[in-house]
Amino acid sequence: MQMKRFNKFGIILILALSACSPKHDLQKLDAYFENGLSRYNRQLTEVIVADIFTPPVASRIYAYPNIAAYEGIRFLDSTKVSFVGQLNGLDTLPLPDNDKNYYYPLVSMVAFMNVGEALVYDLERVDQVEKEILQEARELGIDKEIYDNSITYGENLAEAILGWAAKDGYLRRTALPRYSVTDDPGRWRPTPPDYMEAIEPHWNTIRPFVLDSANQFDPGMPTTFDSSEGSRFYQEAMEVYETVKQLDTVEIEIAKFWDCNPNISTTKGHVMYFQQQISPGGHWMHIAAQVLEEQKADPVLAAETMSMVGIAVADAFISCWDQKYRSQLTRPETFINEYIDPDWMPILQTPAFPEHTSGHSVASNAAATVLTHLFGKNYAFVDATEVPYGLPVRSFSSFHQASQEAAISRLYGGIHYRPAIELGITQGQQIGQHIITKIRLQEK
Known part of the structure; x- marks a missing residue:
């Protein structure tokens, strides 16, 4: 009888002691991980800008980590389904063990960071951000078993996403021939001030995320090149020439606001220096992040939004680049200097790739179509x-x-x-609408 009383007392004592020990404080953890994905994307942007990735490559870097983040967080909402079977080549991903507990915001962060780290040059910077977040999570008192389970699952997700990414043709494209400059007056050639060689002439060989092929929404060829003054092409060039000459203050502000040239070169005397900026795709990823913060969006909606916008922008660049190197059209600066005014200069530095179609037009309208689908037609916002x-x-x-x-x-x-x-606007809208139609992340 005494032994029984002792055992009962011992059990009570153990329960009391465990009640006093540190707990898995979900409230503090949830507060810490609030707006996490927006924060991670901004930190990734800092690395992308510093590493000077081109716009097409930057779009790829945004897409994969955000897909990984969604796959790591979607289990918080039982109605959400995977991208598996909906994105080209994504046939399987590891699932959580039903016998284990996870903290899915941590799973999502680890998946995002591990994928992002593998796609950039400055690996240490991304790794350091992840280490700081993990340290904060430990200090907030996360249960060690849940912590370990979450880290392992996040790493497994990242490994699978990277295995899928490795088959998209990104590495193979570097072995393909460089763009060849010719004497054809209508064909693109390098432009001032640094006469860079053509950027990513084989980007159309990258596997799209949702599009059936790079040319699925081909917008058609540009106006036929013709340098005679009465031609339609000459008139289009004259419109550019006259527009730039007559710009008002607001139009100049608009041009500079949307410049998004990742690497502008400036020459002073005999010295050339470079100014790094966000890419066009990065700009729209940041718009999405701002909206999510304004809405105080839950982490699942945040991951769905960032992944969908990332996919839209990535496929937009694949589609746009397919037409650019199909038409290989000369830029206004080249034409105007040769046939209209040798001293004319554009407001913005001419990017180092063919003219048709406009990457900003395609990517912006693809992203805007997805965001409109998610947040409505009349969502007003301030873009910072x-x-x-x-x-x-x-x-x-x-x-x-x-x-x-x-x-x-x-x-x-x-x-x-x-x-x-x-034509780029139409191309982008068609891509965005196609993505909305093809991808269903909500259980029917």
Whole structure:
């Protein structure tokens, strides 16, 4: 009888002691991981900018980590389904063990960071961010078993996502021939001031995420090159020339706000230096992040949004680059200097790739179409993306308005003819709508 009383007392004592020990404090953890994905994308952007990735490559870097983040967080909502079977080549991903407990915001973060780290040059910077977040999670008192389970599952997800990414043709493209410059007056050739060689001439060989092929939404060829003054092409070039000469203050601000050239070169005397900026895709990823923070979106919606926008932007660049190197059209700066005014300069530095279609028009409208689907037609927002790069905020009444402004900014900047802008808008909208139609992340 005494032994029984002792055992009962011992059990009570153990329960009391365990009640006093540190707990898995979900409230503190949830508060710490609130807006986590927006924060991770901003930190990834800092690395992308510093590493000077081109716009197409940057779009790929945003897409894969955000897909991994979604796959790591979706289990918080039992109605959400995987991208498996919906994205090209993504046939399987590891699932959580039903006999183990996880903290899915941590799973999501680890998956995002591990994938992101593998896609950039500055691996140490991404690794350091992850270590700091893990340290904070431990200090907040996360249960060790749950912590270990979450880390392992996040790493397994990342490994599987990276295995899928490795088969998209990214590495293979480097073995393909370089772009060949010819004497054809209508064909693109390097432009001032640094005459860079053509960027990513084989980007259309990258596996799309949702598109059936790189040319699924081909917008059609540009106006036929013709240097005679009465030709339609000459008139399109004249429009660029006259537009830049007559820009007002607001139009100049618009051109500079949407410049998003990752690496602008400036020459002073005999010295050339470079100024790094966010990419066009990065700009729209930041718009999405801002909206999610304004909405105080739950982590599942945040991951769904960032992954869908990332996919839209990535497929937009694959589609756009397919047409760029199909038409290989000369830029306005080259044509105007040769046939209209040898001293004319655009407002923006001409990017180092063919003209048709406008990458900003395609990517912006693909992203805006997805965001409109998620948040509505008349979602007004203030875009502060360019503040870190020395530019003021701009306000928009809708995602559509912002994407239209991004598109026309290329005419104001003097780097695109109007058809590349207008056809690029349609191309982007078709891509965005296709992605919305094809991907279903909600259980029927």
